[in-house]
Amino acid sequence: MSDRRVLVNLRGLWTPDPARTWAVDRIPDAALAVVDGHVAWLGRAADLPAAWADAPRVDGGGAWATPGFVDPHTHLLFGGNRTGEFNRRLQGVSYQQLAAEGGGIRETVRATRGASLAELVTAGEARLRAFRERGVVHLEAKTGYGLELATEGRLLAAYAELRRRGWSLDVTLLPAHDLAPEFGGDAEANACAVAEDWLPKLVAGNPGVARFCDVFVETGVFSAAQGRRIFEAGKALGLVPRVHADELSWTGGAELAAELGAASADHLMFCSEAGMAAMAAANVTPVLLPGTTLFLGMHEWAPARRMIEAGCRVALATDFNPGSCPCADPLTILRLGCLQLRLTFEEALTAMTLHAARSLRHADLGHLHPGARAEVLLWDVDDLLELVYWVGEPFRPRYLPETTQT
Numbered sequence: 001m002s003d004r005r006v007l008v009n010l011r012g013l014w015t016p017d018p019a020r021t022w023a024v025d026r027i028p029d030a031a032l033a034v035v036d037g038h039v040a041w042l043g044r045a046a047d048l049p050a051a052w053a054d055a056p057r058v059d060g061g062g063a064w065a066t067p068g069f070v071d072p073h074t075h076l077l078f079g080g081n082r083t084g085e086f087n088r089r090l091q092g093v094s095y096q097q098l099a100a101e102g103g104g105i106r107e108t109v110r111a112t113r114g115a116s117l118a119e120l121v122t123a124g125e126a127r128l129r130a131f132r133e134r135g136v137v138h139l140e141a142k143t144g145y146g147l148e149l150a151t152e153g154r155l156l157a158a159y160a161e162l163r164r165r166g167w168s169l170d171v172t173l174l175p176a177h178d179l180a181p182e183f184g185g186d187a188e189a190n191a192c193a194v195a196e197d198w199l200p201k202l203v204a205g206n207p208g209v210a211r212f213c214d215v216f217v218e219t220g221v222f223s224a225a226q227g228r229r230i231f232e233a234g235k236a237l238g239l240v241p242r243v244h245a246d247e248l249s250w251t252g253g254a255e256l257a258a259e260l261g262a263a264s265a266d267h268l269m270f271c272s273e274a275g276m277a278a279m280a281a282a283n284v285t286p287v288l289l290p291g292t293t294l295f296l297g298m299h300e301w302a303p304a305r306r307m308i309e310a311g312c313r314v315a316l317a318t319d320f321n322p323g324s325c326p327c328a329d330p331l332t333i334l335r336l337g338c339l340q341l342r343l344t345f346e347e348a349l350t351a352m353t354l355h356a357a358r359s360l361r362h363a364d365l366g367h368l369h370p371g372a373r374a375e376v377l378l379w380d381v382d383d384l385l386e387l388v389y390w391v392g393e394p395f396r397p398r399y400l401p402e403t404t405q406t
């Protein structure tokens, strides 16, 4: 027997339309028919087809409904935190300076190498719960704080366990997140080890866990040529590239992502006009992370409007990580998307739902049209724009109850 129910008593429902790039359908007095956890029909309650007349009703309580948020860029698993370095940054020491001193990502690498599988899983589950309470129903999660085989493998094992526990996430292998201390600054040898040795062993040892691979292509980290070599090795193993690109300086990261047919190029504060055109032509999703720009105290906001004009389907993400954006709050990112990247509310909503899901190659997430997973957020506000307008309010969505009422 299939589980059929109809969500009724909604003030309205807003959802991106997967058939159109930036269109948001706004349906007043909406109803949503669900079969086995997937949307079967969407429209005005008054137009509900007769076939649904006797299906159990779920009371939306007069809320506004939206699709669940999708976060396409997080560094979910890491040990420790970086409060100590944060205070030094407030005193004027730059993020790059801390890294040059052996801190920054390297500090988190030390803490992560010292964390057990059980500790990583426990921390990961608490963070996933926090994301879900704030409306994130699916996210991408990277390795990258191991920078050696054993710890990168343990991070993959932790992600596999979180998935076994029912969390909805995609895993990205990022063993080239920084130069590993063992290579003494030899980026070429480090890139070679990642491409030739680590990626094949990590994929073979953890089959089916990672879908994507990533490299921090940045001045003083990995060059575009070294990134290309690692991504080609990843592609040969079935991993789709996502690129940390043009974050602190222009490195040709967006152009590289387009050349590789990457799913996404992420950050892009220093993206070139040619990079934007190349991403649009190659259908690479620019994933913008304004929380990082804010937290690093930078003034170079990613040129979201120019990307949209170039034809890109821009997505938004948190970049949740302990160094450049310790923020697991999608509403903060939506607010920065509107206030700093100059997106309209509808564009920001689409960027954090439909385009985020598309960048992870999920056609059934990020919208509420028939076929979508019924991951519905219920918001108890008078007007949906209040979610960004009341800048400091910690709005929390309600989810559909498990039990139905008739």
Ligand code: NIG
Binding pocket: 075, 104, 105, 108, 216, 244, 247, 292, 319, 321, 322, 323, 324, 325
């Ligand atoms: O996305 N750019 C590299 N990685 C992270 C920062 C990681 C950290 O500082 O721990 C980022 O900004």
Ligand code: FE
Binding pocket: 073, 075, 244, 319, 321
């Ligand atoms: Fe990142």
